[in-house]
């Protein structure tokens with residue numbers, strides 16, 4: 001609980017000098033970003049984003065799941081975003097497991113088979129960026145599907161590389 005208490009205290013200090021009441025909920029850059037939850041990837045700093053600039057949708061691997069597509073559909077239909085960035089990264093946990101091994105390990109530990117896919121991409125993050133873009137382009141519930149751009153961020157060098165799809 002100590003960590004949580006510290007964070008709550010940080011939030012109290014933040015509220016004392018909070019300066020954005022009344023800011024629009026529509027992202028200023030009309031941009032949604034799908035990326036991994038990896039704690040090393042500070043998407044705001046890497047891209048130079050500011051408060052209010054973009055939607056950031058994160059999960060393990062930055063995978064385009066049904067729930068990711070739900071968020072993108074809402075982002076575009078209700079909050080006027082028109083462009084999507086997919087950003088995976090090197091040394092991702094999703095590249096270190098296989099679907100079958102992970103499911104088997106969960107079942108061994110708990111007796112329960114997950115009703116979701118781990119969405120491992122053991123070979124390389126580039127290939128999964130291409131797959132993620134393909135999933136978005138195939139989803140008719142997301143109105144703007146052409147301006148989808150893929151990238152891999154390198155955790156060693158800090159560089160962001162474009163992935164052609």
Ligand code: ZN
Pocket residue numbers: 036037038060061062089091092093094
């Ligand atoms: Zn990751």
